[in-house]
Amino acid sequence: MATIFESINTHRxxxxxxxxxxxxxGIIDAIDAGILAVGDQLPSINTMATEIGYARKTFVKAYxxxxxxxxxxxxxxxxxxxxxxxxxxxxxxxxxxxxFNDATGIIYTSLKQSLGIRYHIDVFFHHHDAATLRTLIExxxxxxxxxxxSPIIDTHIASxxxxxxxxxxxxxxxxxxxxxxxYTTMTVQIEIAIYQKLVELTHRxxxxxxxxxxxxxxxxxxxPVTTAFRRYLKEYDLSGQVVKNSTLDTLQKNTAYFCMDxxxxxxxxxxxxxxxxxxxxxxxxxxxxxxxPKALIGDGITTIAPHYEAMVQKxxxxxxxxxxxxxxxPVRLRERGSL
Numbered sequence: 001m002a003t004i005f006e007s008i009n010t011h012r013x014x015x016x017x018x019x020x021x022x023x024x025x026g027i028i029d030a031i032d033a034g035i036l037a038v039g040d041q042l043p044s045i046n047t048m049a050t051e052i053g054y055a056r057k058t059f060v061k062a063y064x065x066x067x068x069x070x071x072x073x074x075x076x077x078x079x080x081x082x083x084x085x086x087x088x089x090x091x092x093x094x095x096x097x098x099x100f101n102d103a104t105g106i107i108y109t110s111l112k113q114s115l116g117i118r119y120h121i122d123v124f125f126h127h128h129d130a131a132t133l134r135t136l137i138e139x140x141x142x143x144x145x146x147x148x149x150s151p152i153i154d155t156h157i158a159s160x161x162x163x164x165x166x167x168x169x170x171x172x173x174x175x176x177x178x179x180x181x182x183y184t185t186m187t188v189q190i191e192i193a194i195y196q197k198l199v200e201l202t203h204r205x206x207x208x209x210x211x212x213x214x215x216x217x218x219x220x221x222x223x224p225v226t227t228a229f230r231r232y233l234k235e236y237d238l239s240g241q242v243v244k245n246s247t248l249d250t251l252q253k254n255t256a257y258f259c260m261d262x263x264x265x266x267x268x269x270x271x272x273x274x275x276x277x278x279x280x281x282x283x284x285x286x287x288x289x290x291x292x293p294k295a296l297i298g299d300g301i302t303t304i305a306p307h308y309e310a311m312v313q314k315x316x317x318x319x320x321x322x323x324x325x326x327x328x329x330p331v332r333l334r335e336r337g338s339l
Contacts, residue, residue, distance in 0.1 A: 003035045004043065005051050019054050023062035028087045031071065042072065042080040068092065068145025068169070070120060083143070090118045091319065094144040096136055097173075098152070098220070099125050101262060102291035103308060107148075107173075110312035115319070128152045128220070134161055141165050146319060151177050153220045168322055171315050176224070184324045186311050191224035193331035197304045198232040198258075201286070204302075204339045208256040208284050211240035214268070215260040218246070225260060225288075251275060256284030256339060269297060285338040299337020307332050 008026030011017060017025070030036045043051070045059045052059075063080055066072035070092030073083040095111070097104050104123070111121055124140070126133040133152050141147060147165055150173045151158035158177055162170060167182040174185055198205070205211060213229045215222050226242055233240045243249075248267045251257075259265040265287050269279070277283050279298045287294060290305035307330040314327045 004030050007033070007035065008052060019058045020062040020065065023048070023052070023054070023059060024065050027062075027066060028071070031082065031085050031087050036082050038082050038085060040082045041078075042082070044079055065145075067142065070143065070145070073143055086120070088118055089120050091115075091120075091145040092143070093119060093121045093146045093148065094136075094140045095121055095123045095148045096126060096133070096140075097123070097150040098128050102289055103306070106291075106308045107312060110309050111148075111315070114312050114316045119319075126152060128218070130154055130157045130161075133158070137161050137164065141169070145169065146171065148173065148315065150174070151220075153218075167324055171318060173311070176220070181326070182324050184318050184327070186314065186327050186329055188221075188306050188329045188331060190221050191228045194225050194228035194304065195232055197331065197333045198229070199236075200333055201302070201335070201339065202236060204284070204335070205238065205256055209239065209254040210252065211238060211256045211258065213240065213242045213258045213260070214248070214264050215242060215244060215258075216246045216264070217244050219260055222260070229258070251277060251283060253277065253282050256286065258286040258288075260288045262287070262289065265301075269301075279338040290332070290334060295334075295336065297338075300334075302336045302339040303332075303334045305332055305334070306330070 004027065007030040008023055010029070011022040011025050027036070027042070045056050045063070048059045049056045063072060067074065068091060069089050070084050071082065071087065072080050074080050093111070095108060108121065108123060124136050126136055130152055137147070141164070146169055148171045149162060151162065155177045159179060162172060162179060167184070170183060172179060172183060172185045174187060179185060211233065213226065215225055229240070229242065246261070246264065248264060248271060251271055257268055259268055268285060272279055272283055279285050285301055287301050287303045288305065290303040294301040294303055311327070311329045318325070
């Protein structure tokens, strides 16, 4: 173990570095030199403090940073161990979301492009199941430097679980959940946004005799979307209804369909093609969430979608600055030929 101490001591003459940086860089150098390998145990904090002469809290801070980078893991009652030799990584990030969908793909790709190869990102799925989310958080909150979490529908349980993670290690992509201001949240004001975008589409929606919202109850944002939709119908004196199940009844001509679920959307498109209904003529289609395929079908599907690329830029800023904030994600309307 003396060689680890020597590796740390080589950095002590660099006045520009803090004490905890002496430790972090010394251990990284020891890994790069082959002195430490995966599975090797590091000296205890007490041993380090005795040998190097720094305060225990300095070593706690250093070991925590090494854990955040994914280089070190801690085992209860056993100590700290080398977990990886990928020393080029600055931070290990867990992206915890409901499922793999277009939004997840956009967020993951944008994060990779924005942060670069020095940041490692793993993706986990909770499928809106409280037990799964609890297991994921309890398993990964110590091994990752940052968790980016899209909560489950049950906001009470989600709030409890999320507050078990230190605020500096958590970004919440959420719509409805309440958290202390010490946490960073990326929030879509969904009810306001849906209403405003429907208003902007009034010149198109007036061409249809009826407007149907396809919004299954299993969707996390079903309640605020339904409220916004009903408000819009009432204020503009339009005919329409909400369909809350996941099935699709017979399509009606001269009807505009606002689809909140991609699985239902593709069924809708397929049925329209089978009936030889022209999208944008015989029926209208509006979809929540955007993706490349939606721009390519027919003359394109009109979409209302959070600007996830802008959100990722805010997350990248948080990673660098560690300043908590409530960020409101902008929502974009893309008008295409389906409406």
